[in-house]
Amino acid sequence: MSDENNVNEADEQAENTNGDEGLPPEVESEDEALDAASQDEDATDDALEDADEDGVDTEEDGEEAENVVRFPGNATDHAQLMRMVEALLFAAAEPLDIDSIASRLPEGADVGAIIEDLQKLYDTRGVQLVRIANKWMFRTADDLAFLMEREAVEQKKLSRAAMETLAIIAYHQPATRAEIEEIRGVSVSKGTLDVLMETGWVRLRGRKRTPGRPVTYGTTEAFLVHFGLESIGDLPGLDELKAAGLLDGRLPPGFDIPTPSETGGDGDGDFSENEPEEYGAALDDHLSQEQTDEE
Numbered sequence: 551m552s553d554e555n556n557v558n559e560a561d562e563q564a565e566n567t568n569g570d571e572g573l574p575p576e577v578e579s580e581d582e583a584l585d586a587a588s589q590d591e592d593a594t595d596d597a598l599e600d601a602d603e604d605g606v607d608t609e610e611d612g613e614e615a616e617n618v619v620r621f622p623g624n625a626t627d628h629a630q631l632m633r634m635v636e637a638l639l640f641a642a643a644e645p646l647d648i649d650s651i652a653s654r655l656p657e658g659a660d661v662g663a664i665i666e667d668l669q670k671l672y673d674t675r676g677v678q679l680v681r682i683a684n685k686w687m688f689r690t691a692d693d694l695a696f697l698m699e700r701e702a703v704e705q706k707k708l709s710r711a712a713m714e715t716l717a718i719i720a721y722h723q724p725a726t727r728a729e730i731e732e733i734r735g736v737s738v739s740k741g742t743l744d745v746l747m748e749t750g751w752v753r754l755r756g757r758k759r760t761p762g763r764p765v766t767y768g769t770t771e772a773f774l775v776h777f778g779l780e781s782i783g784d785l786p787g788l789d790e791l792k793a794a795g796l797l798d799g800r801l802p803p804g805f806d807i808p809t810p811s812e813t814g815g816d817g818d819g820d821f822s823e824n825e826p827e828e829y830g831a832a833l834d835d836h837l838s839q840e841q842t843d844e845e
Contacts, residue, residue, distance in 0.1 A: 628664070631655060632671075635664050645685030706749075712742050716751060720773070720785060721808055724755040724766035743767070751776065783809065 638654055639646060652661045665686060669679045672688075680689045690698060708716070715738055718730050731738050746752040755768040769782060779785065788807045791797045 628667075631659050631664050632668060635661070636668060639668075639679065639686060639688055642687070645682055645687035647685045651686070706745075708745070708749075709742070711738070712745055715742050716746055719746075719752055719767045720769050720782065723768035723782075724758075725768075726758055726764040726766050728764060730767075 634655060635651055638651055648661050648665075651665075652659065655661065665679070672679045676691050676694055677688050678691050679686060682689075714734055715730055718733050719725055722729060722733065727738055727743070743752065750772040751770055752767055752773070753770045755766045757763040758766050774780070774782065786794070787809075788797070791807070
């Protein structure tokens with residue numbers, strides 16, 4: 551009996567031993583993999599929780615630092631500061647003062663020294679750093695201003711007074727200022743005649759042989775070229791102006807348009823200021839002289 555008991559105990563121990571150590575290797579690997587996956591899931595959950603907490607803190611920090619300028623690591627270097635000030639002045643839509651520049655630079659930056667160095671750097675260049683109204687801006691060098699000039703013909707529209715004066719001179723030339731005012735019914739300003747002479751359409755034709763020797767006005771060759779006329783006699787007459795609708799059909803009796811002439815006229819071409827001797831003036835002077843001699 552004792553031997554049989556011993557044999558049974560040995561068999562049970564063998565079965566237990568085979569149950570623990572006799573499992574196939576594949577089963578052991580699957581158990582290890584499951585354990586590792588479980589650990590990874592736990593670690594991931596922890597990481598997500600930490601990330602959520604950090605994200606909330608990051609958003610709060612971002613709101614607080616939204617208007618904070620982030621400077622590069624070498625922002626305190628003088629050369630880097632010069633580049634920063636140069637960029638600010640170049641991109642500015644208007645001149646900047648020292649305080650405006652300093653507000654965009656790291657704390658403690660010597661803006662005055664930076665501006666001075668930039669002035670020296672641009673002193674010989676086509677663009678220079680200048681101070682205007684206690685503010686700083688880039689500006690084209692004075693000696694290169696001619697490169698920015700552009701000539702353009704300015705179109706000037708004649709006033710109604712100038713157009714009326716030009717028409718009177720064209721049809722009544724040579725005409726004096728008094729004659730122009732008599733026809734228009736109003737006085738003619740000196741500026742109106744000056745404008746017509748500056749355009750090159752009116753010229754001085756001479757001095758009329760009347761007391762005061764008034765100046766007479768007439769048209770020029772440029773007037774003919776501008777209006778496409780071969781001669782001053784080609785100006786439209788009364789019938790042509792009516793047909794073009796430029797004159798009222800009910801004109802006053804005796805209304806007429808004179809025929810202008812390019813030559814002739816009282817005092818035409820004579821610019822001497824000596825007034826003509828009045829009739830009998832010489833005789834009166836002679837008699838007056840004789841009476842003085844007799845006394």
